[in-house]
Amino acid sequence: MEPSDEQRSASSSSHVFVHNPHLDTMKDDILYHFSLGTKTHDLPAMFGDVKFVCVGGSPWRMKAFIEYIAAELAMEDPESEYPNICAGTDRYAMYKVGPVLSVSHGMGIPSIAIMLHELIKLLHHAHCTDVTIVRIGTSGGIGLEPGTVVVTKQSVDATFLPKFEQVILGKTVVRNTDLDQGLAEELLQCSKELNQFETVIGNTMCTLDFYEGQARLDGAFCAYTEKDKQDYLNRAGEAGVCNIEMESSVFAAMCKLSGLRAAVVCVTLLDRLKGDQLSSSHEVLRNYQQRPQILVGSYIKKQLKAKAQRS
Amino acid sequence: MEPSDEQRSASSSSHVFVHNPHLDTMKDDILYHFSLGTKTHDLPAMFGDVKFVCVGGSPWRMKAFIEYIAAELAMEDPESEYPNICAGTDRYAMYKVGPVLSVSHGMGIPSIAIMLHELIKLLHHAHCTDVTIVRIGTSGGIGLEPGTVVVTKQSVDATFLPKFEQVILGKTVVRNTDLDQGLAEELLQCSKELNQFETVIGNTMCTLDFYEGQARLDGAFCAYTEKDKQDYLNRAGEAGVCNIEMESSVFAAMCKLSGLRAAVVCVTLLDRLKGDQLSSSHEVLRNYQQRPQILVGSYIKKQLKAKAQRS
Numbered sequence: 019m020e021p022s023d024e025q026r027s028a029s030s031s032s033h034v035f036v037h038n039p040h041l042d043t044m045k046d047d048i049l050y051h052f053s054l055g056t057k058t059h060d061l062p063a064m065f066g067d068v069k070f071v072c073v074g075g076s077p078w079r080m081k082a083f084i085e086y087i088a089a090e091l092a093m094e095d096p097e098s099e100y101p102n103i104c105a106g107t108d109r110y111a112m113y114k115v116g117p118v119l120s121v122s123h124g125m126g127i128p129s130i131a132i133m134l135h136e137l138i139k140l141l142h143h144a145h146c147t148d149v150t151i152v153r154i155g156t157s158g159g160i161g162l163e164p165g166t167v168v169v170t171k172q173s174v175d176a177t178f179l180p181k182f183e184q185v186i187l188g189k190t191v192v193r194n195t196d197l198d199q200g201l202a203e204e205l206l207q208c209s210k211e212l213n214q215f216e217t218v219i220g221n222t223m224c225t226l227d228f229y230e231g232q233a234r235l236d237g238a239f240c241a242y243t244e245k246d247k248q249d250y251l252n253r254a255g256e257a258g259v260c261n262i263e264m265e266s267s268v269f270a271a272m273c274k275l276s277g278l279r280a281a282v283v284c285v286t287l288l289d290r291l292k293g294d295q296l297s298s299s300h301e302v303l304r305n306y307q308q309r310p311q312i313l314v315g316s317y318i319k320k321q322l323k324a325k326a327q328r329s
Numbered sequence: 330m331e332p333s334d335e336q337r338s339a340s341s342s343s344h345v346f347v348h349n350p351h352l353d354t355m356k357d358d359i360l361y362h363f364s365l366g367t368k369t370h371d372l373p374a375m376f377g378d379v380k381f382v383c384v385g386g387s388p389w390r391m392k393a394f395i396e397y398i399a400a401e402l403a404m405e406d407p408e409s410e411y412p413n414i415c416a417g418t419d420r421y422a423m424y425k426v427g428p429v430l431s432v433s434h435g436m437g438i439p440s441i442a443i444m445l446h447e448l449i450k451l452l453h454h455a456h457c458t459d460v461t462i463v464r465i466g467t468s469g470g471i472g473l474e475p476g477t478v479v480v481t482k483q484s485v486d487a488t489f490l491p492k493f494e495q496v497i498l499g500k501t502v503v504r505n506t507d508l509d510q511g512l513a514e515e516l517l518q519c520s521k522e523l524n525q526f527e528t529v530i531g532n533t534m535c536t537l538d539f540y541e542g543q544a545r546l547d548g549a550f551c552a553y554t555e556k557d558k559q560d561y562l563n564r565a566g567e568a569g570v571c572n573i574e575m576e577s578s579v580f581a582a583m584c585k586l587s588g589l590r591a592a593v594v595c596v597t598l599l600d601r602l603k604g605d606q607l608s609s610s611h612e613v614l615r616n617y618q619q620r621p622q623i624l625v626g627s628y629i630k631k632q633l634k635a636k637a638q639r640s
Contacts, residue, residue: 038551047547050607078419108389109436125420128437128575132539138549176499186541187553187561188487228443230497236358238449239586240349242498250498264439275550296361 032148034141035277047143049136053106056143064103065144069117070318071137071151071278073130074310075265077111077122083154083311084113084120090315091116091322118318123153123265127226130265134272141278150201150279150321153269154310157222157261158232159286160251164298165306167215167313169202170222170282171258173266176231178223178257182267193271195224201281208317215309220260222282224267232262234294251290261286283310343459345452346588358454360447364417367454375414376455380428381629382448382462382589384441385621386576388422388433394465394622395424395431401626402427402633429629434464434576438537441576445583452589461512461590461632464580465621468533468572469543470597471562475609476617478526478624480513481533481593482569484577487542489534489568493578504582506535512592519628526620531571533593535578543573545605562601572597594621 041047046057054061072087074080081100088094093116103112110133113120121137123130130153141149159166172180173195182193202219209217229237233247254262266282273280285306287296296303352358357368365372383398385391392411399405404427414423421444424431432448434441441464452460470477483491484506493504513530520528540548544558565573577593584591596617598607607614 036549038546038548040546040551040555044547044606048606048608076419108387124435124437124440125443126435126437126439128537128539128542129435129440131537132436135540135548135550142549176496178499184541185487185537187544187557188489226439226442226496228439229446230495231439233498235349235351236355237349237446238347238453238583239446240351244351246498272549295355295359297359 032277034138034146034149035275036139036142037275041139047139049140051107051109051132052104052112052136052140054104054140061140061144065114065119065140066146067117068114068119068141068144068146069149071119071121071141071149072154072314073121073123073133073151074154075123075125075156079307080111080120080122081113084115084118086311087118087120087315087318088115090319091118117322126264127224127268131268131272134269138272138276138278151273152280152314153265153282153284154314155263155265155282155284156287156307157263157284158288158290159261160255160259160289161291162218162260162286162289163216164286164288165215165309166286167209167217167309168222168261168284168286169205169217169219170197170266170284171199171202171219172221173197173224173270173282174221174257174259175267176223176225178254178259182271184271194274195267195270196274197270197281198279201279205281205283205313205317208320209313212313212316214312217313218260221258222266222284223254223259223262225262225264228264232290236294248291262290283313285309343588345449345457345460346586347450347453348586352450358450360451362418362420362443363415363423363447363451365415365451372451372455376425376430376451377457378428379425379430379452379455379457380460382430382432382460383465383625384432384434384444384462385465386434386436386467390618391422391431391433392424395426395429397622398429398431398626398629399426401630402429428633437575438535438579442579442583445580449583449587449589462584463591463625464576464593464595465625466574466576466593466595467598467618468574468595469599469601470572471566471570471600472602473529473571473597473600474527475597475599476526476620477597478520478528478620479533479572479595479597480516480528480530481508481577481595482510482513482530483532484508484535484581484593485532485568485570486578487534487536489565489570493582495582505585506578506581507585508581508592509590512590516592516594516624516628519631520624523624523627525623528624529571532569533577533595534565534570534573536573536575539575543601547605559602573601594624596620
């Protein structure tokens with residue numbers, strides 16, 4: 019554990035910030051939902067070289083991502099599978115190849131928040147510097163062709179406001195959901211160079227529920243009409259919302275607090291103005307889901323190449 | 330799909346209610362996060378006999394539960410493993426033996442809400458009747474010996490009020506979090522008969538976050554003191570809160586709306602007045618986690634025995 023002086027002085031460099039004086043007084047720190055800990059694992063040795071973290075809901079997709087990125091970076095190990103670093107638990111899955119870490123976060127704000135608390139502490143304990151983090155996910159689009167990739171400008175709540183409400187000791191604290199605009203622009207530029215699929219920058223609405231919370235008509239409960247739904251989604255669209263998902267607000271808030279350069283890159287699986295059910299074929303949906311991976315993979319490759327040329 | 334007349338008349342029997350007129354107009358219903366659907370699967374044949382549903386966060390634990398219950402009910406199949414009915418997705422895992430369904434729900438309110446929307450529709454499409462549902466989970470205790478099992482009387486929010494706030498079309502709707510008191514008493518009686526571990530009935534606080542939301546001092550961020558934490562948890566205790574978890578409020582609200590007889594049975598893994606980290610040995614934690622399974626297994630066995638004697 020670093021002394022807090024060191025943490026504070028880190029503000030001039032690009033360390034990962036924890037904001038918790040209590041951590042300094044703990045003999046060891048158990049990252050319970052990762053099945054890792056400072057006493058049981060040499061976190062600096064395991065993770066000290068991490069520069070890119072990609073997170074996404076599905077453990078299968080995060081495994082597929084690490085396989086994809088290993089091939090892209092020509093860092094495949096033909097001798098071995100990529101082991102799940104969190105094999106001691108089924109809460110999250112984690113994979114690593116070179117400077118890239120891939121972690122699943124489940125669905126919804128609470129699930130990704132638990133993961134991010136432990137990830138931020140892990141990066142802190144491992145003394146990582148200059149870390150970029152990207153959430154690669156799926157979403158419902160508003161007025162976009164299915165398969166369009168959205169890089170989030172601002173994450174907004176169900177009333178289209180750019181804020182995240184964190185309840186602490188029973189009181190609501192409002193947090194900023196700004197993401198790194200420079201990183202968003204770089205990702206858009208990468209997509210233009212790739213020229214494989216449409217990518218846009220826009221606002222992302224983050225909800226606490228997939229059915230009633232996103233104005234779907236196909237949940238177990240629905241007390242509103244098709245017109246109510248259309249009105250709500252149209253108002254969202256007028257407020258600049260391009261897509262809807264369930265994790266971006268707390269992701270933006272926590273990454274900002276900890277000084278991580280962060281972006282959200284989600285593909286739209288359907289146009290919510292035209293329907294609610296995910297009825298595209300398995301093949302089509304799988305193709306769509308690969309798009310954020312391809313975009314972020316291309317970005318990471320470009321960054322590493324530029325770095326190699328500089329040194 | 331049943332006509333809505335039939336749905337309405339079901340109020341005199343014990344069908345599973347959906348409250349959504351739009352479902353009647355849909356040709357088929359894709360339960361996306363289960364990788365099941367009315368067109369692709371014969372849901373009445375697969376699930377029509379379900380009488381007990383057990384849900385819990387961890388897919389491994391829900392698989393262990395179905396193995397345990399199969400042995401308890403002498404319904405083991407020595408020829409085969411219990412297949413994951415949702416093998417086409419990694420969002421949730423689902424297992425079935427006889428009248429018992431076991432489903433994982435991940436962590437947090439949004440994750441369990443998605444699962445419950447699709448589960449309620451599944452039970453509705455399968456024409457299930459007289460279904461009892463129990464969440465078996467883990468929690469932090471307040472002033473209880475670790476390993477104590479809490480059967481929830483009322484699920485309360487972070488201000489200790491028995492309500493769940495559902496955001497619909499950007500507006501907050503308050504829902505009741507009542508659970509079935511008769512079922513809670515029957516479960517307590519079962520535990521007395523078992524006489525293997527301590528079980529109490531009490532209120533359960535349901536939070537949106539594991540760290541700051543539960544007054545932990547060991548998250549990535551913490552701007553309050555040990556005294557603030559103790560004051561908050563003591564106030565919770567005075568309000569009748571015995572334990573803290575992250576799913577009970579929406580579980581209670583949705584089960585009540587759909588007419589499911591519901592209970593929440595969680596073991597406390599630690600006493601939060603004494604600490605925050607889950608530092609007990611793997612063995613001890615595993616033993617604790619089996620307790621809700623043992624209690625609910627014993628309850629199901631007793632119910633099926635009583636039913637067999639009646640018929």
